[in-house]
Amino acid sequence: MPPKAAPPRPAPRLYLATPVIDDPSHVAAQLPALLASADVAAVLVRLSPSDPRTMISRIKALAPLIQSTGVALLLEAHADLVARAGADGAHLTGIEALQETLPVLKPDRIAGVGGLSTRHDSMVAGEAGADYVLFGEPDETGDRPSAEAIAERLTWWAELFEPPCVAHAMNIDEARLFAASGADFILVDDIVWTDTRGAALALADIATAIARGHESQGGAERTDPPHGVRGAG
Template identity: 45%
Template sequence: MSEDAPRLCLATPPLADGREFLPALASALSAGDVASLLIRFAGDDPRRNEEIVRALAPVAQEKGVAVLVDGSPAVALRAKADGAHIEGAGDELTEAVEKLSPGSIVGAGGLKLRDDAMRAGEAGADYVLFDDADLEALAERVGWWAELFNTPCIARAARLAEVAPLAGAGADFVMLDDAVWSDARGPAAAVAEALKLLQGAKT
């Protein structure tokens, strides 16, 4: 791991309307440094999803937060997002890299096997995202990747309590989603706690 503390990433719930989510997003981003925001969609209507990105992206981008679109390079380009997140290491990822790189970010998630992660890296993904309900297995996967590969690794923390272990395992970034939006204290408090945990993991 580098001497710098791992950074925080956020992912939205699946959204059907961007404006309704703006207050929660603004609250979360007010708490401190966030590296990126992954916008997820409830439906597959490109026009609706583009509207969602256009509603949310400026709020994040003005704070220096990279905005990624889940699953749609075309929407990312039209809505002036900073990149796209693709599930898997197959043709969709290859096509996204060809379409967006090097000017925009292309990340890969849904990588169930180590071979999938390696293929994603070889395909030119700018990061790999690991997610596993088993924290021990997830930390092991993160540690394996961090030791052997230079492509940045994002680890999804299902709970705030998982932030420090995943950072300690070697994640370059830790992603939070429901743990922020469903926190009874509000998104800002959840993000502030996560940032303290990440700073504490600095080595």
């Protein structure tokens, strides 16, 4: 993987993860205002376990609201449903899941990966063909590295490698820090959906924090979604 070009770096964009969806109507009702409130590059749809037909129906209930705005729709896992549901790609956890799934998704769909506990795992994922690597998400027990450790990992990756890096921000201060540390995308979830002021206002505030973090780094442009896919379903 060749080194990235010199600064200024593109401005980070938002990567919005949904709550785990059983009935998609609640999320569907909020999506138009959410996607109008900030520059969202992609939405990660998380589905509660069910049979494939039911999960595809849930995805298709959300897809027009997302993809019609030029935003990419990715599924958390369920790579086998991506093409059938018209999604743009999938997010996998761990190197083995990525390697098993790449033949299903490539060359037309996005394959992102998280669950990368070491620098070596991150490099293996990039060399295998991941369209992005995710840093900072909690593990199965809810543990995650400190914000400072995540920021250090982002800076290391951004300085050396070509595939985009995504940072999972748990609060607005982390969103600002990770934007300043070299993240290409900032993934947010509960801090949006649980905000008592409303999800759209929460997302707009996070976007402002990201912009301030980016300005402190001296960057300028905008990052397109990984793999160049926008609403390809």
